[in-house]
Amino acid sequence: MVLQGTVAAAPIEPEFEVSAAWVRESNIVLEDVDFATNFGDQALNTELSAGVSGDFSSGWSYSGNYSFSNTNYQDTELLDMRTHMLMASGGYDFDLLSVGAEAFIAKASLDGSDYLTISQQAITLSSMVRPNLYLHGNAGILRRDFADLDERSTSGPVLNLRVYYLLDGLDHHLLFYGATRNGKANDEQYNEQVNLLSVKWEKRLRAWGYPLRVTAKTGYETRKYANWLPARDDKLWELESTARAFFGKSYFAEVLLGYLQNTSNQADYDFNQNRFELRLGYSL
Numbered sequence: 001m002v003l004q005g006t007v008a009a010a011p012i013e014p015e016f017e018v019s020a021a022w023v024r025e026s027n028i029v030l031e032d033v034d035f036a037t038n039f040g041d042q043a044l045n046t047e048l049s050a051g052v053s054g055d056f057s058s059g060w061s062y063s064g065n066y067s068f069s070n071t072n073y074q075d076t077e078l079l080d081m082r083t084h085m086l087m088a089s090g091g092y093d094f095d096l097l098s099v100g101a102e103a104f105i106a107k108a109s110l111d112g113s114d115y116l117t118i119s120q121q122a123i124t125l126s127s128m129v130r131p132n133l134y135l136h137g138n139a140g141i142l143r144r145d146f147a148d149l150d151e152r153s154t155s156g157p158v159l160n161l162r163v164y165y166l167l168d169g170l171d172h173h174l175l176f177y178g179a180t181r182n183g184k185a186n187d188e189q190y191n192e193q194v195n196l197l198s199v200k201w202e203k204r205l206r207a208w209g210y211p212l213r214v215t216a217k218t219g220y221e222t223r224k225y226a227n228w229l230p231a232r233d234d235k236l237w238e239l240e241s242t243a244r245a246f247f248g249k250s251y252f253a254e255v256l257l258g259y260l261q262n263t264s265n266q267a268d269y270d271f272n273q274n275r276f277e278l279r280l281g282y283s284l
Contacts, residue, residue, distance in 0.1 A: 012054040015065070019254075019281025021045045023071070026274040028079055029260065031236075032116055033149065036262075036271035043073045045277070051087075059093040061100075081115070083108045091124060098126045102138065114147035120158065134164040142181055152190045154183030175200040177219075193224040198238070211246040234264040254279040 026040040051065030069083045084107050091100020105119040122140025129135060142158040158181035165174040179196045198219030205212050219238040225231065237260070244254040258275035 012052060015049070015051040015053070015284060017050075017281060017283035018048045019046070019252075019279050019283075021047075021254075021277045021279035024276045027271055028073070028076060029271060029273050030079070031262075032144070033146075033152065034269055036269075036273075037076065037079070038271070039076075041073045041076050043071050045069065045071045045279075047281075060090070061093065061098075062088075062090045064088045078111045080111050081108060082112075089124070091126075096127060098124075100124045100126075102140075116147070117143075117145045119143045119145075122158070122160075132166040134166070135161070136164075137161040142183070144183065151187035152185060154185045154190065154192065156181060156183040170202075171204040173202055175202070188227045189225070191225065191227050193226070194221065196221045207245075213242075213244045213246075215240075215242045217241070228266075230265075232264060232266050232269070234262055234269060237261045250282050250284060252281050252283060254281070 021044070023043045023045050024040070025043070028037040028039070028041055029035070047067070047069045049065060049067040051063065053061070053063035055061045065085075065087045067083075067085045067087075069081075071081045073079055085104060086106075087102070087104040089100060089102035091098050101122065102124055103119070103121045105117065107114070108116045108118075120140050120142045122138040124136065124138040126134070126136040138160050140158055141155065143153075143155045145153045158179065160179045161177070163176040165176070167173055177196070177198045177200070179194075181194050183190075183192045183194070185191050196219065198217060200215060200217040202213065202215045205214070217238070217240045219236075221236040221238070223232075223234040223236070225233075238258070240256065240258040242254060242256045244252050246252045254277070256275070256277035256279070258273075258277075260271075260273040260275075262269065262271050264270055
């Protein structure tokens with residue numbers, strides 16, 4: 001990740017990462033359709049991402065990325081998920097303010113069948129307002145199209161804001177994130193208002209002679225379904241911590257611990273989930 005205005009970017013900067021992880025979940029959850037299985041399983045997850053970014057002359061910049069994720073469960077094959085995602089962005093840097101546009105599309109399948117397509121187009125604004133404070137916001141339209149649950153498909157405005165507070169550049173920083181979206185569904189029962197706040201701490205250091213990257217994150221999300229009878233109100237808490245050790249120039253090992261808790265005024269939608277990942281990978 002390069003914050004505009006912090007470093008001189010190369011004309012072309014490629015990125016590549018591939019990894020595989022053993023995953024253990026105490027409760028398999030499909031949050032998009034409010035489905036918790038209430039039983040756990042282990043899985044093999046493989047991920048790949050490749051991208052390029054750079055600057056044109058006279059302040060123009062661009063980036064593009066493709067990512068792939070595949071999760072195969074040991075006992076619950078019907079929930080095996082595969083995801084493809086494409087992202088692209090471009091903009092112009094006016095020194096104090098950068099203006100641009102970005103778009104993405106993600107397609108997910110369950111057990112080999114189409115499940116969900118998410119797409120967004122947005123206008124972006126970003127600024128290095130102080131040497132240690134970077135802001136990036138966007139406003140756009142988000143669509144969520146379910147292949148077999150068309151009544152739950154939604155479209156509506158979305159706002160996002162990221163605030164980077166740099167304690168020692170990107171080697172040690174805090175990321176504050178806020179988002180809100182209002183989705184109008186094909187069936188008004190599934191109209192939703194979603195608000196999200198999170199804080200993530202990240203630090204790069206050395207231990208026992210190896211470079212490490214450690215993170216800790218907490219998040220809080222509310223989802224309101226005003227047209228349910230009775231109206232439904234969910235609150236989701238998230239805790240996550242990771243530690244990644246780098247070996248040589250490109251190889252890494254990573255451990256992730258995560259916890260989710262959803263509480264609803266309708267008890268059928270309450271759930272808890274513990275998650276553990278052990279990942280090995282290669283990155284450029």
